Amino acid sequence: MAISEFELIARYFADAGASREDVLLGVGDDCALLSVPDGRVLAVSIDTLVEGVHFLPDTDPEALGHKVLAVNLSDLAAMGAEPAWVTLALTLPDSDPQWLERFSRGFVSLATRHGVRLVGGDTTRGPRTITVQVHGFVEPDRAICRGGARPGDHIYVTGTLGDAALALRAIEQSSGEDIDPFLRQRLESPQPRLGVGMKAVGLASAGIDISDGLLSDLGHICTASGVGAAIELDHLPLSEPMRQYIEQSGDWSLVLGFGDDYELCLVVPAELVDEFENRTRDLEVALSRVGTIEIESGIRCLLDGGALLEPLPGGYEHFRHES
Ligand code: ADP
Ligand code: MG
Numbered sequence: 104m105a106i107s108e109f110e111l112i113a114r115y116f117a118d119a120g121a122s123r124e125d126v127l128l129g130v131g132d133d134c135a136l137l138s139v140p141d142g143r144v145l146a147v148s149i150d151t152l153v154e155g156v157h158f159l160p161d162t163d164p165e166a167l168g169h170k171v172l173a174v175n176l177s178d179l180a181a182m183g184a185e186p187a188w189v190t191l192a193l194t195l196p197d198s199d200p201q202w203l204e205r206f207s208r209g210f211v212s213l214a215t216r217h218g219v220r221l222v223g224g225d226t227t228r229g230p231r232t233i234t235v236q237v238h239g240f241v242e243p244d245r246a247i248c249r250g251g252a253r254p255g256d257h258i259y260v261t262g263t264l265g266d267a268a269l270a271l272r273a274i275e276q277s278s279g280e281d282i283d284p285f286l287r288q289r290l291e292s293p294q295p296r297l298g299v300g301m302k303a304v305g306l307a308s309a310g311i312d313i314s315d316g317l318l319s320d321l322g323h324i325c326t327a328s329g330v331g332a333a334i335e336l337d338h339l340p341l342s343e344p345m346r347q348y349i350e351q352s353g354d355w356s357l358v359l360g361f362g363d364d365y366e367l368c369l370v371v372p373a374e375l376v377d378e379f380e381n382r383t384r385d386l387e388v389a390l391s392r393v394g395t396i397e398i399e400s401g402i403r404c405l406l407d408g409g410a411l412l413e414p415l416p417g418g419y420e421h422f423r424h425e426s
Pocket of ligand 1: 131135192222223224
């Protein structure tokens, strides 16, 4: 049974996420009133997921609720920001309580886990589209930006790369049967690496989250910093299914050139590498040193033994074929 817009907000979104003293007024009025701590500034990021473009129509709503928040928190993580508040604009074809129940469960449970409060939003009818804006805190001169990488700095990535791309490929090739649950979870439930990002503040010279593939996203760091990079492929962190896939196919494109990893790529000056590794050791997130920033522009991918991998696959771009 469908429910009204106001019932929907009251039932699923009016009291959602962690309680926070800096929320002077949350959901229910024309605006939320929020208090930013002294000495810090707001880090703000917004992302939209459109059905059929960013997620498949039959995606589990609970996984979707998780993912739409996770991809935004991942942007805060990349800047080293501490998450605080989130707003949610929902466009839905109908107000199906079963869908909403599961969606809000995934969203709220991730928000609560990271101390984030849902403070407002908008609800409209239309093709299913979900926009989330997150707000976090960071000291103004200590945010990890894209433009600070220098030649000689070391390049790190968290977790493993390419699993989401491998999952999508498996789904496309399966005729309805289940895919490897590990791969499905990597595609549907990325974990924002907030702990690593916050520990990297004051150490990392540059950072980005890997949403479009390592080459594309590291490419943004290189462009913003006026540098290039060398990546050693045998240092890239691979899950077991990905290792098997590459052994069989020799195809590095899923690891290097496709999206949805939501791992972090952090650049750390050589003299700070030991402290960085010490600080992040107890976080239970794998960190791998995968390459080095170089003077020469462009990204070179070195195979075991030093040969260059060519041609290089690009990252995902929405409007690439339209110009
Ligand atoms: P207005 O018409 O003044 O924009 P709305 O009727 O859109 O207000 O929303 C009423 C209240 O509910 C506002 O505080 C708004 O932030 C909140 N809200 C609406 N939709 C959502 C949602 N999907 N998630 C969280 N809060 C929401
Ligand atoms: Mg409104």
